[in-house]
Amino acid sequence: MAVRHTIVGIGSPRELEEALRAAYYLADEELSTAAYLALALGKPLLLEGAPGVGKTEAAKAIAGVLGRTLLRLQCYEGIDASAALYEWNFPRQMLALRRQSEGAGGNVDIYSDEFLIERPMLACLRRPQETVLLIDEIDRSDHEFEAFLLEFLSDFQISIPERGAIRAYERPVVILTSNRTRELHEALRRRCVYHWIEYPTPEREMRIIMIRASGVSERAARAVVAAVGRLRREPLAKHPGIAEAVEWAEAATLLNEQGARWPDAFRRSLGVVLKDEDDLVHIAPRIDAILAEAQA
Amino acid sequence: MIDTARPIAHFLGFIALLRRSDFAVAPEQTIAWLAAIELLGPQEIGDIRRAARATLAPPPERFAEFDALFDAHFLGSIVPGLEGEPSEEEPLKVAEDSSVGPEPIFGEEIRESGAKAATAERLSARRFGPGGEGEKLRLFSRALPARMPKRRGYRWRSARGGAGTDARRMFRDAMRHAGEIVSLRHRQRRLRQRRVVVLIDVSGSMKERTQAHLAFAHALVRAADSVEVFTIGTRLTRITRPLRLRNREQALASASLLVADWDGGTRIGDALNAFLAVPRFSALARGAALVVLSDGLERGDPTAMADAVARFARLCWRIIWLTPLAADPAFEARTAGLVAARPYLDRLADGSSIDSICANVLAMANEKAA
Secondary structure (H helix, E strand, C coil): CCCCCCCCCCHHHHHHHHHHCEEEEEECCCHHHHHHHHHHHHHCEEEEEECCCCCEEEEEEEHHCCCCEEEEECCCCCCCCHHHHEEEEEHHHHHHHHHHHHCCCHHHHHHHHHEEEHHHHHHHCCCCCEEEEEEEHHHCCCCHHHHHHHHHHHHHHHCCCCCCCEEECCCEEEEEECCCCCCCCHHHHHHHHEECCCCHHHHHHHHHHHHHCCCCCCCHEEEEEEEHHHHHCCCCCCCCCCHHHHHHHHHHHHHHHCCCCCHHHHHHHHHHHHCCCCHHHHHHHCCCHCCCCCHH | CHHHHHHHHHHHHHHHHHCCCCCCHHHHHHHHHHHHHHHHCCHHHHHHHHHHHHHHCCCCHHHHHHHHHHHHHHHHHCCCCCCCCCCCCCCCEEEEECCCCCCCCCCCEECCCCCCCCCCCEECCCCCCCCCCCCHHHHHHHHHHCCCEEEEEEEEEEEECCCCCHHHHHHHHHCCCCCCCCCCCCCEEEECCCEEEEEEECCCHHHHHHHHEEEHHHHHHHHHHCEEEEEEEEEEEECCCCCCCHHHHHHHHHHHHHHHCCCCCHHHHHHHHHHCCCCCHHHHCCCEEEEECCCEEEEEEEEHHHHHHHHHHCCCCCEEEEEEEHHCCCCCCHHHHHHHHHHHHCCCECCCCCCHHHHHHHHHHHCCCC
């Protein structure tokens, strides 16, 4: 196993945590350890967690810290190789052939690079030092795509029938995320360094709101964190994520600046946190009590 | 390197402990963990724990158990009930038809894991007479292949028409005609039948119906590409193989010989968990349509049943639960187990007759997720 101890000057989980903080991402010790190990061991990093806990943000922050471009591959049901790997540019190939048959130029190789349309996975293989590949919401893809990924993630090699195998000259940085709407295959988990992202602790969520939102008072942030924490214990269809908490704090602050009183500002901007009619109906009778408790 | 040998043995001991406790740990994960420990220093026990969590990847719902084992192994704390006793005191038995070898041998001794039988278990063999619903099942078998739930395969096949053009094929054709596109080619994803997993409750409360259920399962196994059938009661038994026999009476007779827990009590939650605990079985449920034929009268812990159904919901494509009690129009889920499991079911419907079971299974393909 090829181990690299330092990547862009980062030699320990703590240093990675600091670098991520400078990129406005507050990682806990577990996440920074897992991310550091993934980078050092050259393994893919698999992040699982409820929607809105910051999985995609973590990938963006890691790409930022490494100074690499993030290539995002959003998975969906029915995703296939032409969306993930490569596609031939058929119109261009056709034009080149026509030009050649009309006597315009010499011999054209229609399977050369200029006719190849790169998709994220191929791009990542060809430029592993400049890119971070994010395979987002892999639980949405089909089982076949998962099996195909397995092959890609173990060898970092793909084959194009017209061109032969293309292999990364060093192990690329790959981050996978899953909302766990379905269980991923055991073999895929095995190949990755795994981290389950929990909702942050109240203190950490408050620090996240303070660095992410602009002009939110500490008191408002604390109230938002308490209320959101309470909402996450309710049986809702969609629990508020961190992004929603940040937005709620910002929205309520904005309303407050325009003259709304505090509990009222929170109540009026509730649509930023709960975006499901059933959830709003469910919470309506108790929202006053929750807000009062949060502000105390 | 005598110095490093001892700590490594200690780490490997933890891996062995995990495996004894039903955690799946692959050798490459062990290697990654050891590399990670070396990489991190390690300066404190927390480093080793975090490295273990990241590289050995325990499933989130077993974090607490994982940590307890870690503490027990590295910190020496004693965890009652965890060390040496991997699962519950009374593990549910898993019986299986012989799945290796080309020719099935029926009536052979049943392979069993687990220590002792449940006290309430009543082992008895049951005989089947010829069923009177042959005609209905014949119609069902005929209608089934066209109406099985499908999934899109990964591969393409050429098609007569449709939205997708097959540029690659068109282009290859054009090469043969001096770069001239002669005809449009189309392609579409190949459709494949989804696997269906049938769980048949054979407990005492379902006594009158098990024969019909087995006959239904037989028709299903014969007509569809990929079906797996299990019986659940006080134990879990795989009966897919005998049901592949063409002759129904023969198939049912061989299947009923395998099942040893006719008319016993019901521990649905335990049976479902036993199913999930066997990796080969849970792989069968992945992406499959799950049909449960049970009244949901759980004698055991209803939360175990709900947890198991929740796990099935994440593995399976759809879950339909057919209960004979639902023949009553005023039926709703009332037993604790079924109430807790209800949110994870895509459909809870009538399973009182062969007719309604067949209709529900045939309707499955056209159904949107609940």
